[in-house]
Amino acid sequence: MAKAFPLLAVEPGGKLADNAPLMLHTRLAEMYRYAASVDDVEMVAELHNMRIAAKRLRYTMEIFASCFTSDDYAAAYESVKSIQEQIGDIHDCDVRVPLLQAFLDREGERRPEVKIGLDRAIRGELVKRGRLYLKFRKYWAKLQQQSFHRQFLELLIKGEVEAVDSIAPPTKRRRRTAASVEAAKS
Secondary structure (H helix, E strand, O other): OOOOOOOOOOOOOOOHHHHHHHHHHHHHHHHHOOHHHHHOOOOHHHHHHHHHHHHHHHHHHHHOHHHOOOHHHHHHHHHHHHHHHHHHHHHHHHHHHHHHHHHHHHHOOOOHHHHHHHHHHHHHHHHHHHHHHHHHHHHHHHHHHOOHHHHHHHHHHHHHHHHHHHOOOOOOOOOOOHHHHHHHHO
């Protein structure tokens, strides 16, 4: 499993809203590090690493959800969740096929009654993996066509501005006294 990018310049005692854009940008970059592997069916380990990176991004987004109130943030979260889940389904097939094949190699000659069933199960998993992989590639291509990466970064910038606005010190209010109320009436 690939290591997470380090979170540099984060203020451990800082406000959530101040750290959110930096941490989310780092996790997004971590996921996109594996984007080139999406179009190569043989890059199983890299695709799995992309799933792990998407999982990190998803859970980081959950932590910072209170800093971003727009529907765009919720939509971006759903996209990242879908990326993680779709690659997870592909990875499940990638794990099951070698397990089934190892059992077939070990027991197939001794137990011919299981050989046919295991052959079918392996073929079924490979077909399922191919179908899931094509579905994910289409989904990924759609996200790229919609400039998901750019929109996500714009969301972080906009959220950072909103966070700064929300933590601006309140304007100093003068205390109203009976004399100031009377003076205002005149």
